[in-house]
Amino acid sequence: MSVATSAAADQSVCAPLPVLGRDVTVPLVTGGEVTYAALDYAASAPALQRVWDDVAAYAPYYGSVHRGAGYLSQLSTDLFENARRTVEEFLDCREGDQLVFTRSTTDSLNLLAAALPADCQVFVFETEHHASLLPWRDARVTYLNAPRTPGEAVTTLERALADRDPYGPALVCVTGASNVTGELWPVQELAAAAHAHGARIVLDAAQLAPHHPLSVRELDVDWVAFSGHKLYAPFGSGVLAGRADWLQEAEPYLAGGGASKAVARRVDGGVDVEWHTTAARHEAGSPNVIGAYSIASACKALTEAGFDSLVAREQELISRVQSGLAEVPEVKVLSLFGDDAPRVGVLSFVVDGWNSSHFAAALSAEYGIGVRDGLFCAHPLVRTLLGSDPQEQGECGAPEGAPGEKSLNAIRVSFGAGTPDEHVERFVTAVRELVREGARWSYRTEGGRCVPDTSAAA
DSSP states (O other), X not given: OOTTTOOOTTOOOOOOOOBTTTTOEEEXXXXXXXXXXXXXXXXXXXXXXXXHHHHHHHGGGOOOOSSOXXXXXHHHHHHHHHHHHHHHHHHTOOTTOXXXXXXXXXXHHHHHHHTOOTTOEEEEETTSOHHHHSSOTTSEEEEEOOOSSHHHHHHHHHHHHHTSOTTSOEEEEEESBOTTTOBBOOXXXXXXXXXXXXXXXXXXXXXXXXXXXXXXXXXXOSEEEEEGGGTTOOSSOEEEEEOSHHHHHSOOSSOSTTTEEEEEEOTTSOEEEEEOSSGGGGOOSSOOHHHHHHHHHHHHHHHHHOHHHHXXXXXXXXXXXXXXXXXXXXXXXXXXXXXXXOBOXXXXXXXXXXXXXXXXXXXXXXXXXXXXXXXXXXXXXXXXHHTOOSOOOOOTTSOSSSTTOOOSSEEEEEOOTTOOHHHHHHHHHHHHHHHHHOOSSOEEEETTEEEEXXXXXX
């Protein structure tokens, strides 16, 4: 089944999953405090309480990983390797696939970029996050224009692949869900197109994995990459999982202990190294066992909660946000594939006549709502959607220009399994009030950011 066409129809809706920070209160510039509404999940989702509890229970037993003779070392080693198996099951990996623990999605894709065969050609849409747009510096890269329908994405890729050297190695890199629009991409169809033309494909699942069930086997992608901090897991951890051959044949991503199987001095004074062919080949140094365990714990928690119910509830939240924003004519939601395109809980928009940084600052300072403004590490995509050229953002507190003038940046609201209904309702109300009544406080630019002017009230 294609990611872009699967649905959670007729499924029961679950309650929000408990997350850290759900009871944190923040001060309002207008006085008083309010429970913080974390609506920036696309950047970093709050850690699940279940994950935090699992890590806390393990912490007293923390020990060195691999080769240690002591009980705690053996326990930590088992925990680390069992975490690998848990994540492999979560991703529905194939027999023979390899899963490497990394620092992040960015780290995973840079690892794969370093493992590409010589003269590999890479195909990547300009719509990608910088993590999947930029790592391919040592390859021949073909950047594909932003498609306006899922079908156009497939035909654009097919045409590009048909024009390539059919005998050389090739890799397609594509997102599963956009970090700007939240729209689901036709991953299964793109994978079929890549394989039909002798290319491989890597899936950037940073925004897909936290919101949607993901099967490497069913989607038929060669690799998948994602980050723990978007999957409700704390700490700097990530995953690259998929076919082993390119990884086994490449030089280790980092040279050092753990990646090396045997090292011997040569007569000429140098060293001979035999590198591992397992995932350890690219996991040099002491591994982040707590990070790996936290990802595995999150995978278990999401699986046990039931993705069908999680998806159904998220779709309800998406509908509320879309309906609320549609009632404000000054708001324009950004989209490649259209308002009805399947998506995860990520939406970006601009407000006519408003500086996006100013609007986001007012949501935070006056309503206790955390969103994000800017270009979201996907500059070409956002500028394509806005129809704007690279420029500096205007001064905070002043309108961007006359109504209808092109915005330079956008505002992103994102949510997921831990988002209470009240946070979404507060956000929709706040957007409506800010547009109709204006900000209640004055703001200024400081360090490139819009902040409340504490020297005087509005």
